[in-house]
Amino acid sequence: MSKPVIGFAGMTHLGLVSAAAAAAKGFSTVAFDSDPARVAALSAGKLHVVEPELDATIAAAGRLRFVDSAAELSGCDLIYVAPDVPTDDQGSSDLSGVEALLDTVRSAARSDAVIVILSQVPPGFTRRRATGDRGLFCQVETLVFGRAVARALKPERIIVGASDPVLDLPAPYAAFLASFACPVLRMRYESAELAKIAINCFLVASVSTTNMLAELCEKIGADWGEIAPALRLDARIGPHAYLAPGLGIAGGNLERDLATIGRLSAAAGTDACVARSWQVNSGRRRDWVLRILHETVLGDRDPLIAVLGLAYKENTHSTKNSPALRLIRQLAPFRLSVFDPVVGSEAVSFHGRTTVASAPLKACHDAQALCIMTPWPAFRQLAPAAIAAAMRGRLVVDPHGLLDNASARASGLDHRVLGRPARG
Amino acid sequence: MFELVQQQPSRPQRVVVMGAGGFVGASVVRQLRAEGIDVSPLTRREVDLLSDDAAQGLADRLKPSDCLVFISAVAPARTAAQLADNVAMARSACEALGRVKVAHLVYLSSDAVYADDASLVTEASCLRPAGLHGAMHVAREAMMASTQVPLCILRPTAIYGASDPHNSYGPNRFRRQAAAAQDIVLFGGGEEMRDHIAIDDVAALLSLCIQHRAKGILNAATGESASFRQVAELVAAASGQPARIVETPRQAPITHRHFDTARLIAAFPRFAFTRLSGGLAAAGAAAKGSPSS
Incomplete structure (x- = not known):
């Protein structure tokens, strides 16, 4: 088959970087946003997002077309719904944007098009929105601010949530993912949605442990900078572990995931005291x-x-x-x-x-x-x-x-x- | 939560201090007056909160524009009867506030509301009082909140000052022991870390809360804890007497208490606490100057 045409809906950070990566992989890419001013700026090469290599990636790709009409998505075989999901001070996600954009995409897409939710949504979201009449998937985004382009071009693995993980992926989706030459892990929707949170929980665990010990270092005359290299050489901890002390956990997404864990655990009757402690420690180190x-x-x-x-x-x-x-x-x-x-x-x-x-x-x-x-x-x-x-x-x-x-x-x-x- | 309703401080029309005769109350009255605030001090003589007509008696002395500072307590509450009396006093205040809803209410609570083994305390720490005194403050905080008057709750750590009438273990007792040329007696080696706050700092913080119309809960603590041994050594050094510090066999396991004062610092970033060494020396000097205390 010929190369599938890839669509992205929602040209904020996640959507823009992902669309740029798809185009850089040689796919004809349609990048839709309902804001004509934003689309005009992007078409003129004016980016509202700062990421290393993003300008160059978009300029070099050549196959990336910014559009403000959803109807243009009808030419796409595979469409990612990828708006950034805003969070409030309590770490709650405002899902209204992704809900509305999903509706828009569904109305505009061909009936055989595959639709993938790339925005981070809480466990249960995709199953609730799956109607069964066409392929709906969720894919875990692993956007890292400041390293987004590199990670989008060369992901360490791709996690796909499916209604039934045993079924093969539709051909356009499989072809697109194959271009990244990395492991593709298929799992049920809920697992994929929670996998993202699980990854973040392990990062928070490392950061919080680091922060807890760094504070103790400051008080008892130890130097965390001397200790961290010893931990990196431990195979169970590893060279890439999050061992740099920080001012708590910041950025919003990790806090959102901890809040989600809190809500899910409260509803399910499982223990989340550990996550609560991470939040408390973060609050303390922030000041x-x-x-x-x-x-x-x-x-x-x-x-x-x-x-x-x-x-x-x-x-x-x-x-x-x-x-x-x-x-x-x-x-x-x-x-x-x-x-x-x-x-x-x-x-x-x-x-x-x-x-x-x-x-x-x-x-x-x-x-x-x-x-x-x-x-x-x-x-x-x-x-x-x-x-x-x-x-x-x-x-x-x-x-x-x-x-x-x-x-x-x-x-x-x-x-x-x-x-x-x-x-x- | 804690918020300064007024970012810029301003004097309220009048502050009524209920419990103005005590150690903290008298200091608060002095502080507010020094800042030019109109204060109406009330003691048991004016309003006996345990009397049958207490609620009306207090209501008669309140105006809707007032800030009421409620400090009155039988403290520390050690018996069931004292607990009941303290709750009855708060009930009188609540009934008075039901008749005259004032503009602002400040309640002086205590860090006894937190668990005894809570080591790093914040305003969000669990309320788990180990004794009747803490339980009394938990109950009274809830009673004050039920009045629907804009409420600020101040939870001070251990307060020290020259005129403290209590002789509980710590700076005040050590000072008296040193002044009387007695040994300063520690429990065990005096290893326990505690946060001690000078009475003048509590009064100054309370005044800030009043002038900013603060709402919510604030711990009144310095954020710096010292061991009882360090306190004893500072007291001994300040006393000018050759006080001896004596250790005794430990009866109870060591517990420490530190405060995370982030909320206080964020609310009042300019506030400078009295250093323990200076505060203890000042308390010692003041006590020498007023033999009646």
Whole structure:
């Protein structure tokens, strides 16, 4: 058979990156979004999503067509429904968007087209929406902000949820998945939907264990940076384990999955105390920077605090659940000077005493304290001596340890890093 | 949850302090007056909350624009009768608030509402009082909440100060022992870690809660715990007396208590706590200056 035509509906982060990957694999790809302005911008090469290699991937693919009419999906053999699913503060998903888009796609698609829900939906969702009259599948997305294109082009495995996992996949779907040359695991809908949550639970377990021990390190004179390499060499833990301490678990998706586990367990009468503990630990570590500032400079007379990084992590424009913005909200009464290589001043417009600097060292100028909140690679290049010269105070709160600790101390800075004793 | 209804502080028209005669109440009155706030202090002399006409007596003294700070208690509640009396006092207050709904209600609770073995305490920690005193505060918190008046609950950790009438184990007893040139006697080696807060800090936090019209629950703790041995050493050093610190055989297993004060710091990021060393020295000096206390 000729190569199937692939459709994607919903051109937010997940849909855009996935469509770009499909086109890069050589498939004719139709990328639909109901927002004409967004489609016009994408057609003109203006992306609202920042991901390494995304621009180049789209530019090189050539087979990617952005459309704002759902009718154009009628030419597709396989259609992914892939809008980002928003979550609220409680980690609840707003599924109305994916529900509506699924309806739109079903109306527009040919009767023999295969439809795949790529957005993350809670267990039970796909079975509820399956009507039995045509192929409906769910596929687990493993989007990682900042590494989305690489992972979309070269997934480690593909997880497919089917009404009946014993049946062969429809030909267009099988042909498309084969292009990724990785294991394809078929399972029932509920298993696939829970598999995504299971993956995230194991990541959270690693991060939370790291965070718990990092705090203890800070208090008893141990250094997590010395311990982590020993764990990586343990085959049961592994070289890629999440052993970097963080400011709790952030980003929204992991929190959503823990909230989902809580709801499912409550309804099913199973134990979820472990997941609850992860949430509690995350909440505590989230305020690590604020605690240090409170212990040190917040009692000073109108201190100026410098904040480097606004994005929730490096290589992304996303500020959703960003630790930096959380800190900035908590520092409402104080003067701030901020810098981020990608995120614009509109992200901090809620704070009335913020100056947005044009360069990292300019943000540090005259500051009593510096907080490096996003681990952008560029911040690693900052010379501690230059920071020390620019600042008025000595405190550098560097949760991710971007600056070299020895150089920072040699420059007279009070350099605080997650998992390391204050003066260690 | 905890929220500052008013981001910018402002003085309420008047604060009625019920229980103004006690250790905490007197300090709160002093603090509020120092900040220029109109205070109406009420003690058992004005309103006996255990009397038959207590509810009306208190209601007669309230205006809808008032902030009511409710501190009155028979504390610590050690017997069933004391528990019942404390609940009856709160009932009088609730009935008064049913007649005159004030603008803001601040209830002074206690960290005794948490489990004895709760080591890292937050406002979300489980309420599992080990004794009648904690059970009393749990009940009274719920009673206050039932009034539907905008409510702030403050749960202080162990409070110390020169005029504390109680002589319970800790800074106040150690100070008296040192002042009387007696040994400071520790349980075991005094290993237990506790968070001790100066009375002036509690009063200042309460004032902030009033001026921001705070709603919700806030632990009043410093976030820094010290062992009883460290407290004893600080007290001994501050006393100027050659106080000896004596260990005794341990009767109970060691438990520690620390507070995660993230909520307090987030609400009042400028608030600076009295350091334990300075606070204990000040309490010692103040006690020397007022022999009646």
